[in-house]
């Protein structure tokens with residue numbers, strides 16, 4: 001060793017601590033560890049968000065040294081599609097993964113973000129909920145080094161940077177209604193939302209929700225202490241967020257702000273100040289609009305990797321941070337056993353909602369949601385006619401469009417879609433929604449069975465980008481026409497039934513169903529012809545229209561078509577589920593079909609991630625018969 005180098009080594013070795021630190025500073029900064037603390041079903045009901053009723057000292061302390069986002073959205077108001085958005089960095093409406101507990105392959109040429117973190121040298125763990133509607137590519141271990149209830153950053157190799165997710169479940173919907181429970185937060189002091197009735201059940205559920213948040217907060221405190229005790233707090237960027245809005249009806253599962261707004265706190269230690277945005281100040285608030293689709297690109301940016309082009313969100317931290325965006329987006333597809341289709345856009349002040357199935361009430365009977373006392377008492381009071389208009393809204397059919405001013409109406413009960421004073425805002429946000437659909441190539445305009453059948457041998461996202469296989473503009477136009485509910489659209493809807501594309505024909509039949517008997521009578525011949533359509537979804541929509549809105553003779557002709565589509569072994573579980581829903585919508589008019597359905601009880605089991613959704617509808621249909 002040359003003498004000078006040896007001398008330098010001796011010198012460095014004997015430097016006092018502060019000078020050694022100065023030497024370290026001149027070397028490129030190490031990669032940050034990243035810790036995500038997440039929890040179930042939690043909106044921004046934390047002290048740091050101004051909620052004085054909440055007991056969240058640990059998260060408030062984290063927010064006091066970090067930044068919290070005032071307008072963070074989960075994109076989806078329910079677990080699986082929300083988590084699917086995060087893992088892929090893409091909208092599930094684009095990947096065909098929007099429906100609850102469905103399963104589709106990842107688009108060609110894409111990866112789940114932990115795979116990209118691996119490539120950047122990270123040890124990646126998930127403890128432990130996944131719930132992705134996308135197949136994990138490769139063998140076990142390819143996406144996560146460990147994804148289990150044992151997964152922990154402690155198991156990484158010496159010196160390896162880590163990315164670790166911990167998901168707390170104590171705040172889950174199922175725990176809000178768990179009884180017996182003695183409320184710690186005083187139910188008398190709850191702010192009852194304008195859409196909920198003020199009853200003891202509603203107050204108890206909300207109080208329990210806040211109790212669970214306090215328990216979760218203590219857990220977050222322990223997770224942060226563990227990091228501190230390991231001497232890693234200065235080397236670790238911490239995120240905290242909820243996976244979608246509160247586990248209460250009209251919060252969870254609905255793409256209002258009440259279902260999509262989540263708390264998001266980020267703490268960047270001083271060592272990584274260069275990764276923080278310019279306006280980052282300890283204890284600061286950010287007005288930037290961010291959503292789950294932005295998380296994967298933000299992670300890429302934080303570890304120094306340019307977000308890949310397939311990711312549809314925008315990094316909001318690190319060297320690859322994009323400019324703030326004017327809107328965030330939300331959606332709702334099938335929730336458990338019930339179909340629906342909604343798209344949502346918000347800016348800092350307004351929420352715009354487009355309902356593509358306005359003929360269905362908001363509060364369809366999702367069995368799991370009806371286990372919550374609030375849901376039960378709310379429906380009972382509606383049936384008894386004891387609710388105000390704002391409280392009744394949830395149990396009625398939807399308008400095609402909704403617009404809410406979050407500044408003046410935070411509970412979103414005063415629909416401004418018809419307000420002349422808000423016309424320009426409505427048009428601007430409607431345009432933003434339509435541009436988003438076109439930009440990401442939203443494949444949700446296909447009925448769910450066709451998302452799968454059209455993409456056989458490929459992926460829904462891939463075919464979604466192929467105009468020959470998915471003529472998006474024509475299909476969206478048909479859906480807009482159908483669900484816009486304009487009475488003069490009937491001739492166009494009749495024409496749609498003769499279209500070469502089955503999804504256009506489907507929306508044609510749906511549009512007639514949505515307009516009830518006069519439209520069904522006007523298109524009687526076309527609908528009868530559609531009962532023999534080659535596409536099961538078109539037969540289903542036409543049979544629904546004729547059986548629900550037609551004459552007794554129409555019912556007798558159409559009901560057997562629905563019964564034929566009902567066995568899950570015949571056209572797949574999604575067609576079966578749609579057929580069972582259509583039969584159920586007929587009420588007592590479908591009684592003659594019940595013996596045939598009785599035979600299905602042995603076949604129905606959904607299978608895979610759809611679990612027993614078909615069984616739930618069948619049980620409802622056959623209940624007591």
Ligand SMILES: [Ca+2]
Nearest residue numbers: 040041079243
């Ligand atoms: Ca959840």
